[in-house]
Amino acid sequence: MLQRPRRRCEGTAMGVIVLDLRPGLGIGPFSLGMPICEAFAQIEQQPNIYDVVHVKYFDEDPLKLDVVISFPDHGFHLRFDPWSQRLRLIEIFDVKRLQMRYATSLIGGPSTPATFVAVYAVFGPTFPGIYDKERGVYTLFYPGLSFAFPIPSQYTDCCHNGEAELPLEFPDGTTPVTCRVCIYDSSTDSKVGVGSLMNKASAPPLPAGSLYMEEVHVKLGEELWFTVGGQHIPFGASPQDVWTELGRPDGIHQKQVDQMVIHSASDPRPKTTLCGDYFYNYFARGFDILFDGQTHKIKKFVLHTNYPGHADFNSYIKCNFVIHATELDGAYHQDMNSSKSSITPGTKWELVKEILGDCGRAAIQTQGSTSNPFGSTFVYGYQNVAFEVMKNGYIATVTLFQSF
Incomplete structure (x- = not known):
């Protein structure tokens, strides 16, 4: 403890x-x-x-x-x-x-x-x-x-x-x-x-229609589906689409350029810490949406588990995601309750590897500072998804993208 x-x-x-x-x-x-x-x-x-x-x-x-x-x-x-x-x-x-x-x-x-x-x-x-x-x-x-x-x-x-x-x-x-x-x-x-x-003692029931701990279903490489409101947010959607479906974001900020790109000698452009891409932050729903700065289309989703012991703890409400890891056909929405190939915030890393297979060595994430009191995390990449994993084996964040 x-x-x-x-x-x-x-x-x-x-x-x-x-x-x-x-x-x-x-x-x-x-x-x-x-x-x-x-x-x-x-x-x-x-x-x-x-x-x-x-x-x-x-x-x-x-x-x-x-x-x-x-x-x-x-x-x-x-x-x-x-x-x-x-x-x-x-x-x-x-x-x-x-x-x-x-x-x-x-x-x-x-x-x-x-x-x-x-x-x-x-x-x-x-x-x-x-x-x-x-x-x-x-x-x-x-x-x-x-x-x-x-x-x-x-x-x-x-x-x-x-x-x-x-x-x-x-x-x-x-x-x-x-x-x-x-x-x-x-x-x-x-x-x-x-x-x-x-x-x-248990927490009182949530009121009808509450968005808290709403199940957010993920179809890898395609979309997010929100169970309470029924919204579908696909890759490639515009900011206007997102505002219409999910309402005003809690915050908007520009994405920082990857450190390896900043120091790349082959790129003659001026090096800055910001790029044109930008995030919509939905802190109260536990996720971020990244838009391409040129096309203004969704290119990534970042889902947060809000576990204590992570540098982002208390920045986001927990996102209650369900990732459907297998390629499901037209029965996708009818087979939501199947857990054999689903990944949730409670799925530990060892089980993720059983579902998706071994992806090799992890990249080390220090949250931008070697003095981070919570220590580093490990990032494992697969086709269309990357998992940030804490030292205790629990998922900290999930980044969704489209592989080309």
Whole structure:
């Protein structure tokens, strides 16, 4: 698990912040189901509040564990599903560092301890919770919200048959203080608490017609096909065609000239770092389109997987592409569900080689700088497609072109 912190200058101090608690929905500016890029955007908008941020992920297999954005100063973190990269769980692990506001009441922080009695008073009666004997933790549940309370060993008798009298108070008159609060989607009626129960939290369903994680089908050497809107974008299409089908791009920039071309002695033309070709950037849909600067026709598509550990992480939404690697006939659109010869963002490089065959040695990609903290990647070329592969074997980008 890697951590990449953003550090603040020494000598600054951050007091306890107050965030609105929305059971089943989110906390403060963070909403369940939001893509990870939107969470980063919220963080960047309030750098004085979220000035120390840790990003944690499993570098060897980024699809195995959550991507976590942690705020150690404020005692909470955000857990994102590694495949969809959407927020599935908000976990407050140090309630003394974060004060939560629910309606007109405050709870948590150093001044208003989140005791069992206080929680019961603010959120009202509920059904008895679950006592985890192995962990010594009693979890109280509300729709989309849970509170975990550590139970001292001498008071385990207060939890008969895994349940307890509510509100929970010990014989000496004290009441337990919550050690963890979880906020999760309540539409599935799941009970999400500590330990393995946290794995039950999932991001809420996407609204009908959402373009997020839209499947983008690729027919090599021919076109992209978008499943939600039904658009077809073929090679050779014009900028006007793209605007009509996909709308205004998020950005437009000129392509840099390849470094080997710049230093070519056989080319008498003046050497510049830019050429006439230009990109349409669709950051919110996870891809770029390259146009020829003279013909103004599409010559390349670049699809991004947005895996943590890559230099472009958080620059693009993940593109949920499906590459149909075999030459399919007229049944192409009817055979979309066949995965035997399809490549997706979750396909590792070894399987790509099984599908397409060995293509030989890779070119080394350093993202333009030998000081790139994420290290180099490897580019493998085939007819009509090139794969940029990370050291962990996952695809970072896919470049589509037409071979002549």
